[in-house]
Amino acid sequence: MPTDVANQFRVTDASLPAVAADVLIVPIFDEDQPASLGLAAATADILTEARRVREFKAKPYEQFWTPLSTDGWETRRLLAVGAGAKADYTPDRARKVATAGTLAARQRGLGRVAFVLRSVNDDPYDAQAVAEGIQLGAFDADTYKTAARDTAPLAEVQIVARRATDALANAVERGRILGDCSNFARRLANEPSNVLTPRELADRAVQSCREVGLDVDVLDENRIAQLKMGLLMGVARGSAEPPRLIVMRHNPPGVTTGPILGLIGKGVTFDTGGISIKPADGMERMKDDMAGGAGVIGAMRAIALLKAPMRVIGLVPATENMPGGKAIKPGDILTGASGKTVEVINTDAEGRLILGDALWYARELGATHLVDVATLTGACVVALGKITAGLFATPQWWSDVVRRQADRSGDRCWPMPLFEEYAEQLRSEIADMMNVGGRPAGSITAAMFLKEFTGGLPWAHFDVAGTAWQEDSKPYQPKGPNGIAVRTLAELAFTSGEWAK
Numbered sequence: 001m002p003t004d005v006a007n008q009f010r011v012t013d014a015s016l017p018a019v020a021a022d023v024l025i026v027p028i029f030d031e032d033q034p035a036s037l038g039l040a041a042a043t044a045d046i047l048t049e050a051r052r053v054r055e056f057k058a059k060p061y062e063q064f065w066t067p068l069s070t071d072g073w074e075t076r077r078l079l080a081v082g083a084g085a086k087a088d089y090t091p092d093r094a095r096k097v098a099t100a101g102t103l104a105a106r107q108r109g110l111g112r113v114a115f116v117l118r119s120v121n122d123d124p125y126d127a128q129a130v131a132e133g134i135q136l137g138a139f140d141a142d143t144y145k146t147a148a149r150d151t152a153p154l155a156e157v158q159i160v161a162r163r164a165t166d167a168l169a170n171a172v173e174r175g176r177i178l179g180d181c182s183n184f185a186r187r188l189a190n191e192p193s194n195v196l197t198p199r200e201l202a203d204r205a206v207q208s209c210r211e212v213g214l215d216v217d218v219l220d221e222n223r224i225a226q227l228k229m230g231l232l233m234g235v236a237r238g239s240a241e242p243p244r245l246i247v248m249r250h251n252p253p254g255v256t257t258g259p260i261l262g263l264i265g266k267g268v269t270f271d272t273g274g275i276s277i278k279p280a281d282g283m284e285r286m287k288d289d290m291a292g293g294a295g296v297i298g299a300m301r302a303i304a305l306l307k308a309p310m311r312v313i314g315l316v317p318a319t320e321n322m323p324g325g326k327a328i329k330p331g332d333i334l335t336g337a338s339g340k341t342v343e344v345i346n347t348d349a350e351g352r353l354i355l356g357d358a359l360w361y362a363r364e365l366g367a368t369h370l371v372d373v374a375t376l377t378g379a380c381v382v383a384l385g386k387i388t389a390g391l392f393a394t395p396q397w398w399s400d401v402v403r404r405q406a407d408r409s410g411d412r413c414w415p416m417p418l419f420e421e422y423a424e425q426l427r428s429e430i431a432d433m434m435n436v437g438g439r440p441a442g443s444i445t446a447a448m449f450l451k452e453f454t455g456g457l458p459w460a461h462f463d464v465a466g467t468a469w470q471e472d473s474k475p476y477q478p479k480g481p482n483g484i485a486v487r488t489l490a491e492l493a494f495t496s497g498e499w500a501k
């Protein structure tokens with residue numbers, strides 16, 4: 001498994017002058033005085049002056065470089081990263097500041113970074129978020145460029161704290177792993193569909209699971225047929241590539257009771273729309289229609305590495321959506337494994353079809369609580385843009401649990417309604433339901449369709465059509481996939497103590 005970084009982050013409580021690295025990255029708050037940070041003399045008052053004349057305003061993610069004194073300082077360069085007002089320094093802000101600093105350092109060819117923690121009392125979760133952010137900053141999206149890179153790989157990481165405690169070291173290691181598993185998912189989402197076919201996605205999942213000790217089972221087209229998964233088979237019919245259903249299991253030793261978390265990720269390795277074909281403009285983006293599936297594979301990897309205390313099942317239905325000669329056509333009726341019949345009005349609404357069979361199978365395998373992640377609807381992008389994922393969940397307490405974790409992990413989401421009246425838009429004249437409900441409330445009717453397959457279990461659905469892929473490059477997130485939901489899903493497997501009985 002390629003990792004982007006030397007596999008070790010070190011926590012140090014050495015004094016700043018004694019820290020040896022290529023660059024010292026220091027978050028700077030609005031209210032900071034360089035003197036109080038012990039940086040005034042070492043920067044020959046350049047930082048103080050830059051703050052005074054407001055050349056450097058310490059706005060979030062703003063960067064200011066200056067040399068450090070050669071007199072007693074081991075590190076030559078200082079990168080001050082704006083962190084905004086101290087009161088707004090949440091773990092999410094700290095994570096992004098760390099990513100921004102790491103990316104900027106690497107772009108300058110500096111791969112040995114030392115990052116100074118700025119939270120009150122070296123809060124361990126803040127340190128975890130910083131480690132996540134640094135690791136996210138190690139990601140390179142240019143796998144297929146043949147020219148030499150001019151960015152440095154992240155070679156060495158030190159986290160500078162007031163006191164290097166075990167709690168901090170553990171938090172940093174947790175963050176390092178969560179960041180690495182996010183990058184693993186990003187690499188998958190970045191792969192083109194001619195490389196990452198459903199079979200290849202399954203092979204990569206198997207490889208990852210073997211590395212970390214997860215049980216894994218890949219159902220091929222025959223076993224999918226035996227289970228009568230007519231919705232998944234229906235979508236796969238138009239493609240020359242056979243579908244796969246990836247089944248990953250985390251079974252902590254000795255745990256035979258308690259809840260079983262079921263994680264389901266949409267794994268459409270390319271979505272042409274099928275016979276209801278999409279316009280050419282922007283269609284290349286549909287290689288990332290498996291970002292939800294990548295999120296689940298990455299989360300399962302983290303769950304194993306971090307030894308989550310509960311049982312977890314990860315499911316990824318993987319297929320292409322193509323308009324081949326055998327493709328399903330508008331008006332066709334499919335019967336899913338649950339027995340429900342679906343009139344396919346639009347073959348481009350394929351995600352909900354394959355997820356219907358996968359949600360049913362998660363219940364068959366004993367899942368008690370469900371979360372799915374899917375690049376499901378353009379309508380969700382219209383509703384919430386590219387900043388916030390739609391969260392569709394029931395009952396309320398489960399929605400709250402999932403939302404709290406997503407907020408903490410930096411996967412922005414906002415709750416959307418699931419009033420039963422919306423289901424009327426899916427009513428079919430001829431089958432149990434249609435697969436589309438018209439233009440109004442398009443992301444909600446998609447969620448209502450999924451809900452039909454959840455058997456009344458606590459269930460949460462993230463529509464990440466707008467958020468899985470960043471369209472413009474930001475200081476803390478280059479253009480491309482961001483490893484959506486990996487940290488949220490993995491951490492959820494540690495929260496069962498807070499779940500309602």
Ligand code: BES
Binds near residue numbers: 271289346350375379
């Ligand atoms: N994969 C798409 C949704 C999507 C759109 C993801 C934009 C990322 C960016 C999904 O399969 C789809 O095509 N949805 C249709 C549903 C419609 C036919 C009801 C859509 O949103 O247009």
Ligand code: MN
Binds near residue numbers: 347348350
């Ligand atoms: Mn589609």
Ligand code: ZN
Binds near residue numbers: 271375376
């Ligand atoms: Zn799709």
